[in-house]
Amino acid sequence: MKWRRWGVALLPIVAGLVVAALVMDVPTLLNPIIYMRADLGTLAMIAGLSLSVLVTVGLALWTRAEQRGEQRATNVRAQAAEERRRFLRRLDHELKNPLTAIRAGLANVVNGSATARQKEALASVEGQVLRLSRLTADLRKMAELGTRPLERVPVNVAELLQEAMTSARDQPEAASRQLSLTLPQVPWPVPAVPGDRDMLFLATYNLIGNALKFTRPGDAVEVRAFEDGNSVVIEVADTGPGIPKEEVPRVWEELYRGQGARGVPGSGLGLALVRAVVERHGGRVRLRSRVGQGTVVTMRLPVR
Amino acid sequence: MDKVLLVDDESAITTNLAPFLERSGFHVAVAADGEEALSQVSSFAPDLIVLDVLMPRLDGREALRRLRRAGNWTPVILLTQVGESTERAMALEEGADDYLNKPFDPHELVARIRAVVRRARPGRPPLTSAQRLTSEELLLDRRSRRAYVGSEELRLTPKAIMLLEYLMTHPDELLTRDRLLDAVWGWDYPAGTRTVDTRIAELRRALGDNPAQPRYIETMPGQGYRFVGDVEAAP
Numbered sequence: 001m002k003w004r005r006w007g008v009a010l011l012p013i014v015a016g017l018v019v020a021a022l023v024m025d026v027p028t029l030l031n032p033i034i035y036m037r038a039d040l041g042t043l044a045m046i047a048g049l050s051l052s053v054l055v056t057v058g059l060a061l062w063t064r065a066e067q068r069g070e071q072r073a074t075n076v077r078a079q080a081a082e083e084r085r086r087f088l089r090r091l092d093h094e095l096k097n098p099l100t101a102i103r104a105g106l107a108n109v110v111n112g113s114a115t116a117r118q119k120e121a122l123a124s125v126e127g128q129v130l131r132l133s134r135l136t137a138d139l140r141k142m143a144e145l146g147t148r149p150l151e152r153v154p155v156n157v158a159e160l161l162q163e164a165m166t167s168a169r170d171q172p173e174a175a176s177r178q179l180s181l182t183l184p185q186v187p188w189p190v191p192a193v194p195g196d197r198d199m200l201f202l203a204t205y206n207l208i209g210n211a212l213k214f215t216r217p218g219d220a221v222e223v224r225a226f227e228d229g230n231s232v233v234i235e236v237a238d239t240g241p242g243i244p245k246e247e248v249p250r251v252w253e254e255l256y257r258g259q260g261a262r263g264v265p266g267s268g269l270g271l272a273l274v275r276a277v278v279e280r281h282g283g284r285v286r287l288r289s290r291v292g293q294g295t296v297v298t299m300r301l302p303v304r
Numbered sequence: 305m306d307k308v309l310l311v312d313d314e315s316a317i318t319t320n321l322a323p324f325l326e327r328s329g330f331h332v333a334v335a336a337d338g339e340e341a342l343s344q345v346s347s348f349a350p351d352l353i354v355l356d357v358l359m360p361r362l363d364g365r366e367a368l369r370r371l372r373r374a375g376n377w378t379p380v381i382l383l384t385q386v387g388e389s390t391e392r393a394m395a396l397e398e399g400a401d402d403y404l405n406k407p408f409d410p411h412e413l414v415a416r417i418r419a420v421v422r423r424a425r426p427g428r429p430p431l432t433s434a435q436r437l438t439s440e441e442l443l444l445d446r447r448s449r450r451a452y453v454g455s456e457e458l459r460l461t462p463k464a465i466m467l468l469e470y471l472m473t474h475p476d477e478l479l480t481r482d483r484l485l486d487a488v489w490g491w492d493y494p495a496g497t498r499t500v501d502t503r504i505a506e507l508r509r510a511l512g513d514n515p516a517q518p519r520y521i522e523t524m525p526g527q528g529y530r531f532v533g534d535v536e537a538a539p
Binding site (some may be wrong): 096167 | 324411461462489498499
């Protein structure tokens with residue numbers, strides 16, 4: 001795109017040359033108004049050249065302004081992301097001590113003598129405390145993803161996906177969904193991706209788990225991977241209810257829960273984690289969805 | 305009865321945890337910060353200290369450092385807060401015997417206390433404070449993060465080295481997948497146990513260890529893993 005733009009600057013000079021070539025035979029032109037004698041071809045070339053210079057200068061100024069704008073936007077985004085992470089760290093931190101105390105307190109009570117009804121209530125409270133504990137664990141993952149060093153080893157994508165599939169099949173919903181994995185073998189298999197295997201597993205597993213959670217019995221969930229340029233693309237597609245258009249840009253936000261997610265257990269951090277993992281690998285995520293048809297989530301990971 | 309010193313500045317934690325530990329069969333004393341802990345160490349003479357990291361006045365890390373500098377090798381379980389992997393690795397390096405991430409299952413704490421007390425060698429530094437550990441032909445250099453069998457260096461990922469380090473500093477101890485996940489990865493998730501299995505397989509391949517007749521890592525079916533080799537601190 002950038003090169004095409006600079007090509008525009010060459011157009012006037014090329015046009016000047018073309019005109020000069022065309023009017024080679026025309027004799028010297030006398031300008032009756034400003035009394036200038038010049039070859040028409042030379043004039044055309046001079047006009048073309050000066051126009052080219054002007055366009056170049058203009059383009060240079062424009063590009064620079066644009067780059068500055070982009071830089072500023074990137075800075076703002078990075079700053080916002082850093083602030084969000086800091087907030088999540090603090091939240092995690094503030095939740096940890098009370099949760100530790102509650103768990104110890106519960107262990108005390110459960111240890112003691114309680115009536116059947118009290119035991120039932122305690123079990124329910126325990127379940128909720130575990131849920132909160134898992135939330136703090138997810139918050140910690142989020143915070144750590146921003147800072148912890150990544151392993152960079154070649155990760156076999158086929159193996160990774162097969163393993164994530166096997167794990168996902170343990171989910172209760174898996175039995176009633178048509179879960180399939182498509183990996184090209186011809187003319188060559190999907191190349192390895194340099195990265196942190198555990199993180200990539202976490203991301204892949206989260207996506208497949210999401211697809212299972214948000215679809216209905218009988219729906220299809222297809223996992224596929226292919227090579228595209230210098231990237232490997234991993235897709236998880238489903239024939240679920242889909243996500244409304246206005247929610248799509250927000251699904252990657254931390255703790256965001258769409259309408260369809262209400263009533264489905266989860267922390268609201270799953271997709272945010274996926275994005276964080278993929279971006280740490282220098283890749284990009286994307287979600288396409290059509291209400292009533294389904295959803296495709298894409299992770300694009302650089303091979304080099 | 306083993307004596308446990310519980311150190312945390314959150315009174316909500318100590319008032320709930322102390323009775324639980326008492327009921328689990330320990331004699332418990334409580335301290336609210338590092339300085340109080342250090343003075344209790346001499347008066348109460350605990351068999352083990354459960355030490356929170358983030359505390360006012362003197363934090364857990366500094367208290368542990370002072371304790372070890374004074375040549376006191378009372379076993380310590382650190383309650384880590386920040387939960388970063390570097391913090392966990394540091395906990396072992398600085399002479400803690402084990403660590404737990406908050407919020408933890410109190411039953412897990414009891415299991416950790418029992419394991420650490422059983423492993424403790426009174427008056428001697430724990431394996432967790434050794435820079436180099438050996439077991440048969442295997443040598444782990446913790447500072448350089450390298451492992452060797454005989455003279456040959458093993459090709460291992462950093463995560464596999466961390467896992468090996470945790471296994472070797474906790475020999476002959478049943479370590480559940482969840483425990484390993486929490487200790488080495490610092491997080492758990494539904495399918496995380498498979499991640500542990502993958503890394504154990506990587507370690508076994510590198511070590512040439514046969515799971516059917518393990519020299520190093522034994523699978524405890526349905527429970528977890530155990531490092532079966534004798535581990536010694538190497539000079």
